[in-house]
Amino acid sequence: DAGVIQSPRHEVTEMGQEVTLRCKPISGHNSLFWYRQTMMRGLELLIYFNNNVPIDDSGMPEDRFSAKMPNASFSTLKIQPSEPRDSAVYFCASRPTANTEAFFGQGTRLTVV
């Protein structure tokens, strides 16, 4: 398996534009997590899914953020409209069960200008 795959690796966009980040988890993993890395909060959990179902989105900063997992092999994190303060590295991670390690993608570095 190629591991957790995120795309794009880098994204530069203008304020107000819609941004979509993509994640392909490892096959067979039941849980998928979206994190945002910031200097202030470290790895901040945004939302997670179990068996493609969103379980807890309380970490999503505001309504401009949304996430979907239409099937077991794909998830998206969308920001619309984007703002400069959304600039960060966004990580996706997946794991097979609750007592196993999570595997991280390479991250997407988002810059909103």
Place this chain on the structure above:
Amino acid sequence: ILNVEQSPQSLHVQEGDSTNFTCSFPSSNFYALHWYRWETAKSPEALFVMTLNGDEKKKGRISATLNTKEGYSYLYIKGSQPEDSATYLCAQTEGAQKLVFGQGTRLTINP
């Protein structure tokens, strides 16, 4: 304790010295405790996952202990080497689902 907390935030250690740092977590609703190693410009990679009170795990020069009753875990590095420089993250699985991370301890090994 309401969140996963790590201390210290940063640490400078002389090569060859041993060191340790702490992770504190809410003991209620505990399911598993994770340690990850995160090198600059890379992704976090798991070191250990521990579930039982009193668990001790070891990987080479790195080891970890777990106390679920009082809500803490220690990570130990014996004989630090420059390649040990990284941020060490602690995370808790709450309620068998949510994986929440602490802020990390940034370790720098001075040659």
